[in-house]
Each structure stands twice: as structure tokens, then as C-alpha cells.
Amino acid sequence: MSDESLQLIPARQGVAVELNSGDVVRVLNTHGSQVIDAWAFNAALPAEFMSMEHTRGVLYRLSPRVGDSLYSNRRRPILTLVEDTSPGGHDTLIAACDAKRYRLLGCDHHHDNCAENLARALAGLGVPVPHTPAPLNLFMNIPVAADGTLSSQPPLSKPGDHVALRAEMACIVVFSACPQDMVPINGVGCVPTEAHYRVLRAG
Amino acid sequence: MSDESLQLIPARQGVAVELNSGDVVRVLNTHGSQVIDAWAFNAALPAEFMSMEHTRGVLYRLSPRVGDSLYSNRRRPILTLVEDTSPGGHDTLIAACDAKRYRLLGCDHHHDNCAENLARALAGLGVPVPHTPAPLNLFMNIPVAADGTLSSQPPLSKPGDHVALRAEMACIVVFSACPQDMVPINGVGCVPTEAHYRVLRAG
Numbered sequence: 001m002s003d004e005s006l007q008l009i010p011a012r013q014g015v016a017v018e019l020n021s022g023d024v025v026r027v028l029n030t031h032g033s034q035v036i037d038a039w040a041f042n043a044a045l046p047a048e049f050m051s052m053e054h055t056r057g058v059l060y061r062l063s064p065r066v067g068d069s070l071y072s073n074r075r076r077p078i079l080t081l082v083e084d085t086s087p088g089g090h091d092t093l094i095a096a097c098d099a100k101r102y103r104l105l106g107c108d109h110h111h112d113n114c115a116e117n118l119a120r121a122l123a124g125l126g127v128p129v130p131h132t133p134a135p136l137n138l139f140m141n142i143p144v145a146a147d148g149t150l151s152s153q154p155p156l157s158k159p160g161d162h163v164a165l166r167a168e169m170a171c172i173v174v175f176s177a178c179p180q181d182m183v184p185i186n187g188v189g190c191v192p193t194e195a196h197y198r199v200l201r202a203g
Numbered sequence: 204m205s206d207e208s209l210q211l212i213p214a215r216q217g218v219a220v221e222l223n224s225g226d227v228v229r230v231l232n233t234h235g236s237q238v239i240d241a242w243a244f245n246a247a248l249p250a251e252f253m254s255m256e257h258t259r260g261v262l263y264r265l266s267p268r269v270g271d272s273l274y275s276n277r278r279r280p281i282l283t284l285v286e287d288t289s290p291g292g293h294d295t296l297i298a299a300c301d302a303k304r305y306r307l308l309g310c311d312h313h314h315d316n317c318a319e320n321l322a323r324a325l326a327g328l329g330v331p332v333p334h335t336p337a338p339l340n341l342f343m344n345i346p347v348a349a350d351g352t353l354s355s356q357p358p359l360s361k362p363g364d365h366v367a368l369r370a371e372m373a374c375i376v377v378f379s380a381c382p383q384d385m386v387p388i389n390g391v392g393c394v395p396t397e398a399h400y401r402v403l404r405a406g
């Protein structure tokens with residue numbers, strides 16, 4: 001593998017990363033409590049995308065563990081979780097935040113949001129998406145009670161924790177540093193921060 | 204409300220039902236252990252559809268209870284669960300079955316599946332869908348263990364159990380009587396059966 005330089009995921013913004021099969025992208029929770037929404041699309045056919053409902057239906061687990069693949073809506077592995085220094089439990093249940101989410105929380109002006117970050121990152125590569133697939137919410141902490149009740153809690157990760165995802169096909173991965181600052185999903189201080197990533201190229 | 208006549212959901216097949224806002228559709232688990240995959244689309248704009256990840260993000264529950272609405276990908280109520288005589292716990296986690304699912308299970312010929320049932324039911328109304336949204340899997344029993352492990356179990360419903368869904372906007376609802384006969388999600392006998400529905404028109 002050849003390591004590329006460390007790249008920024010600016011606070012409240014998204015980035016697109018093009019991977020070939022076998023490449024690995026390591027995502028650093030630089031400041032420790034930043035949720036990173038993640039998506040993946042087949043580079044050759046973006047109508048094939050990483051799907052949380054298909055992944056759960058293969059893994060029979062709410063959240064992937066190291067060694068588990070993430071599956072596309074065509075039931076093919078698209079990414080594999082190959083490293084995770086965090087306590088895990090990455091959320092697969094909750095939709096990306098969008099402009100409407102913040103309006104419903106009482107925000108009366110435009111608010112940065114993960115759905116627009118995804119659309120903008122893909123548009124930068126000339127790839128339109130007709131809808132926002134459910135994201136893999138890295139580091140997001142949504143405990144599930146025995147009765148199926150969910151709660152929204154600050155991340156359990158610490159500064160420098162990271163996950164690494166290996167591409168199982170040529171794909172476009174998008175990461176959005178979630179701009180949620182109205183509920184404490186990015187830490188009790190409600191301060192979204194930057195994060196970083198590094199690509200390790202195969203071969 | 205005015206009751207329309209009882210309608211068949213043929214075993215292994217799907218039906219589309221057009222509802223106006225306020226109409227109610229009651230779905231009967233006629234023989235007791237049939238899973239019914241359900242979808243809803245805004246009749247005026249099918250790009251707005253019932254979304255499990257948005258619904259979980261509003262309800263903060265894995266499964267809706269009587270009185271809960273189901274939300275669209277635009278965060279608007281599209282249906283409300285108004286009656287449920289079953290033990291509940293309707294699954295929101297698992298993707299619809301499709302041809303690939305059965306191939307992966309070892310089926311070497313075409314197998315009926317819920318994704319095609321959805322596409323065919325909508326095509327009958329001239330409505331194309333670019334992808335298969337995650338369904339609300341009525342009566343489907345996917346217990347979640349404390350560690351997040353899922354299991355696939357026969358339904359807990361009994362013959363004649365029913366749910367009723369009220370339309371919160373003009374919408375197209377599709378029900379598919381799941382043709383899964385290779386794992387016991389439709390009962391220990393692995394025999395998919397017919398089900399029924401009845402529309403109660405508002406006003």
C-alpha cells in the first residue's frame with residue numbers, strides 16, 4: 001500500500017473520495033466527537049450504492065464490526081470495515097440531516113446539512129443522485145433499548161480514533177462532517193469540528 | 204367512512220392501492236403468519252416516499268406503534284398506524300427480498316420477490332421507481348438482541364390479525380405478500396399465503 005497525504009474534511013462540510021478496488025480510506029475522528037456520515041456509490045453505475053437495509057439483512061447486526069462488509073442495494077460488498085479503534089456501534093438507523101430537519105428543530109435560516117453536503121460533493125464529480133441513501137453514520141451513538149426505543153447520545157470515541165474502509169469495487173465514497181449543532185450528537189458542547197482522512201492505495 | 208369490499212393480496216404477489224388523504228386501508232393477515240412488505244409514495248410526486256430511516260429518526264423507535272405516523276423522505280407524515288391487533292414489532296430494518304436474495308440462498312431459477320412485486324404494481328399505474336425504498340415489513344418478526352444482533356423469526360401474529368394505515372396525503376400504497384419460502388419468515392412451514400385488505404374511504 002502507498003499512503004497518500006492526510007486530507008481535511010472541513011467542519012460542517014463534505015468531501016468525495018474516488019477509490020479503486022482494494023484501496024483503503026482511513027477516517028480520523030481528529031477531535032474525538034465528530035459524527036461522519038458516509039456513503040458509497042459504484043463508480044461505474046451510481047444507481048448501485050451502499051445500503052444500510054441490505055447490509056443489515058446480510059450481517060444480521062445493527063452495526064458493522066471489523067471484518068464485516070457493507071453491502072450495496074444489489075447485495076454486493078462495496079466496502080469492508082478493516083480497522084476500528086473506536087468503541088464501534090456506528091449508526092445505521094438514522095437518515096442524514098437535511099434542511100427540513102433543522103427547520104423542524106426551530107432553525108429559521110439555512111443550516112448546513114449532510115444531505116446537501118452529499119449532493120454537492122457528488123455534483124463536483126458530475127454525478128447526480130436522485131435521492132439520499134441512508135448513510136453509515138460513523139461514530140454516531142444511537143443506543144437501542146430493549147423495547148426498541150432509540151436515544152441520541154454523544155459519541156463514545158476519543159480524539160484520534162479512526163476507522164478504515166477497504167473498497168471492494170471502484171467506488172466514490174462521500175464523507176460529511178455532520179453540522180448538527182442543535183442537539184448533542186457531535187458531543188455535549190454541540191460544536192461540529194473538522195476531521196481528516198488518508199487514502200492508502202493498493203498495489 | 205364508507206367501507207369498500209374486501210380485496211385479495213394473492214400469495215407471492217403485490218397490489219397497488221390509491222388512497223386520498225384521510226382514507227384508511229386495513230390489512231388482514233388472513234392466515235396469520237404472512238409478512239406483508241408495504242411502501243407508500245406521494246401520488247403527485249413519487250420521488251417522495253415512505254422512508255424507514257426518516258421514520259426512525261422522528262419516532263426514535265425501531266418500529267411504529269398505534270398513533271405513530273410513518274414519515275416520507277421529505278420528513279412529512281405519509282401514513283399513520285391507526286389500528287394494530289397483532290403483537291406489533293413490525294420490521295423496519297431489512298430490505299425487500301429480490302431475485303439476487305434467492306440466488307444467494309441457492310435458488311437456481313427465477314423466484315417471486317417483493318422488489319419485483321413493487322415494480323410491477325407501480326408499473327401498472329404508470330409510475331416508475333428508480334430504486335426500491337426500504338419497506339415497512341408488516342408482521343415481520345426480527346428481534347434485536349442487546350448486542351445489536353438480529354434474528355429472523357416466524358411472525359407472532361394470528362389468523363385475522365390486522366393493521367390499519369391512514370393516508371396523510373394522497374398516496375399510492377403497495378403491499379406485497381412476501382414469497383419467501385426458503386427461510387421461515389412467513390411461518391415455520393415456509394408456505395407463503397394470500398392476505399386481504401379493505402379500504403375505508405373518508406368523507
